[in-house]
Amino acid sequence: MSERQIDETSGVETTGHEWDGIRELDNPMPRWWLWTFYATIVWALAYTVAYPAWPMISSATTGFLGYSSRADLRSELGAIEDGKAGYVARIAELPVEDILADDGLRQFATSAGAAAFRVNCVQCHGSGASGSPGYPNLNDDEWLWGGTPENIRISIAHGVRFAGDGETRFSQMPAFADMLDRQQVSAVTAHVLALSGEGDGSEPGAQIFADNCASCHGEAGKGDPELGAPDLTDAIWLYGSSVEAIAAQIRAPQHGVMPAWAERLGDTTVKELTVYVHSLGGGQ
Numbered sequence: 001m002s003e004r005q006i007d008e009t010s011g012v013e014t015t016g017h018e019w020d021g022i023r024e025l026d027n028p029m030p031r032w033w034l035w036t037f038y039a040t041i042v043w044a045l046a047y048t049v050a051y052p053a054w055p056m057i058s059s060a061t062t063g064f065l066g067y068s069s070r071a072d073l074r075s076e077l078g079a080i081e082d083g084k085a086g087y088v089a090r091i092a093e094l095p096v097e098d099i100l101a102d103d104g105l106r107q108f109a110t111s112a113g114a115a116a117f118r119v120n121c122v123q124c125h126g127s128g129a130s131g132s133p134g135y136p137n138l139n140d141d142e143w144l145w146g147g148t149p150e151n152i153r154i155s156i157a158h159g160v161r162f163a164g165d166g167e168t169r170f171s172q173m174p175a176f177a178d179m180l181d182r183q184q185v186s187a188v189t190a191h192v193l194a195l196s197g198e199g200d201g202s203e204p205g206a207q208i209f210a211d212n213c214a215s216c217h218g219e220a221g222k223g224d225p226e227l228g229a230p231d232l233t234d235a236i237w238l239y240g241s242s243v244e245a246i247a248a249q250i251r252a253p254q255h256g257v258m259p260a261w262a263e264r265l266g267d268t269t270v271k272e273l274t275v276y277v278h279s280l281g282g283g284q
Contacts, residue, residue, distance in 0.1 A: 084108075092268045096149040099275055106275060113276025116269050120261065129280055133239055134256050140282050142236050145169055146225040147284035153274040157267075159260035160228070168260055171228030176212065177251040184208055189247045195221040196235040 005014050007025060017024045048054060051063040062068075087108040091099055099105045118127070124135045131137035136144065145155050160169040176185065187205035194201030210219065216229040223231035230238065238256075239249050262270050 088268060091271055096153055096271050096274050096278075099271060100149060100278070109272045109275035110279050112269070113272035113274070113279075116265065116273050117276055120265070121273070124258075129277070134254065136238060137236070138277055138282065139280050140236060141284075142231055142234050143225060143282070143284070144223075144228050144230055147278075147282055149274055149278050151225070151284075152277050153270060155258070156273050156277070157260060157262035157270045160258040161255060162257060162260045165260035165263075169228060169258075172255060173216070173229075173249075173253040175252045179212070180208065180250075185247050185250055188213070189243055189250060192221070192232050192246055192250075193243070195232045197233075198235070198241075 005016065005023075006012070007014050007023060010025060012025045012027055015024045015026045048061075049063065050065045051067050052060050053063065054061040087105060090102075090105060091109055094102075094105070099109050117125075117129070121129075125131050125138055126135070129138040141147065143151065145151055145160070154167075155169055158165045158167045158169060161171075162168040180188070184204075187202050188208040189205070190199055191201040191205030191209050193199045194205075209217075209221070213221075216227050217223055217232055218229075221232035223229045230236075235241070237245070239245055239254055261273070265273075
């Protein structure tokens, strides 16, 4: 056990510890430090009494001030909802064209639609709405079912080939594998590529196209939004632009499905999504 001694130089009692001739002085704590320390203790006790602090079996002490961060959050969220209520009510009442004509409503609907898009649509169309094979790019100016606000709204509300909605968009390209032989498929594939400016095509391919494809895609291959038939002249390809991909689509076409969102999201959110998609740059 160490002995406590008085340091001869400073006259201060030591702790009795010594190392390599160096002794540890036992100076008292500065008085200002002690008072600060005591004040923090008092402040901590007062804080736990004034605010929620002590856990109990099924809850916690509420504090005599009755403060609650959750109540504050609810109040702030309520204020936000109250601020949105007027816009939401007007969007619910008006057609999409009128929403687009009102700058304030259009800006609000675009922001709300962007938020809804990030939650519900990016999984297929991508975060930038640029699509991927089988999922349309929403930034360009080509639309399978038309790019007017009302056309976009119908597509979002009722989906495409969605069995759960009686008003869904529906189109179905027949499989030509049993109708055309390999040479005929190759010929019409070359003609389809020629329509978009790739290659020269062939007379047999043009005739096969006229006999089998023009009724939906049009004689010039411009498509028909009423039928959901794509424009074949714009070099925009849903399932790939290679010879193999186009030939495969002719032989055994793929048909994508888009869910109907009206029942899931409600008419107001569908309108907000419509305004947002229309704003991406390709709306008509």
